[in-house]
Amino acid sequence: MNHDPAGLVDAEGGRLLAALRHLLAEKDIATPGEIAERIAATERASPRLGAAMVAQAWCDPAFRALMLADGTAAAESLGIAMRGLPPLGVLENTPALHHLVVCTLCSCYPRAVLGYPPFWFKSAAYRARAVRDPLGLLAEFGTQLPAGQRVRVVDSTADYRWMVLPLRPAGTQGWSAERLAALLDAGDLVGTTVPTARERV
């Protein structure tokens, strides 16, 4: 490797980060203030945003139609910042079809609406098995689908992100969007789990 004959990139991660922080601040590419600001902005995204979208879709047919047609536009209509991010596609679960989202190549995840990807989403076991053994994988999340419901596994890419619109749980008629949103967590929104009428948050 001509650009790194000494193998500097083999340095331990914490040392590499400290060295790059120093150099990039000096070059005015990334200052400590900018890094702190970006961390704070990233932490504002969380599964609560995706949960609010799903709850809204359960309550409002027009929003549901928009969300299925154009996830990015639906997110933006709720004030979620999507500018400069890859398009968001929304996969509609039905009694006959369940969706499971994976990124086999790495970890592409709808971060704008779900926040940081969970540890398991980035793991080799999840990435490898989702496409070959989805039912075995779901069982490890405590999820058992009804007999006869098909599973469609969707592979995210760096250029297109997916989230799942789960089925509205039975026994939630007349509930407000806020109350419905509390039933949802990140797994429900990528299909490793399915929501029930039991509160999650």
Next chain:
Amino acid sequence: MDQDHPRQHHDIGGVPAFMCREVDTEPHALSDFDREVDALRQILGQKRVMSVDELRRCIEAIPEADYHRLSYYERWIRAIADHLLRQGTVTPDELRAALEQGG
């Protein structure tokens, strides 16, 4: 095997070697290191110093044994360093000196 071409080691969808591995479904809190690397990547993207594809190219260039040994964000910081060196944004001399000074 069910394919004609050998895969690169990051392309692990359906690969038999991982089929018996259980998924660790427990939550893992991110460390300060993880958050800082993540933020740095976003800033480099926004400032067009490194695209997502450039990050991926450098992650995928990590030798297989290191790829599986390193944590997720350890891969990222290594890939970021690799990209900045390849591009000349940072020279090897600068990086060596900064590493010696402890950042």
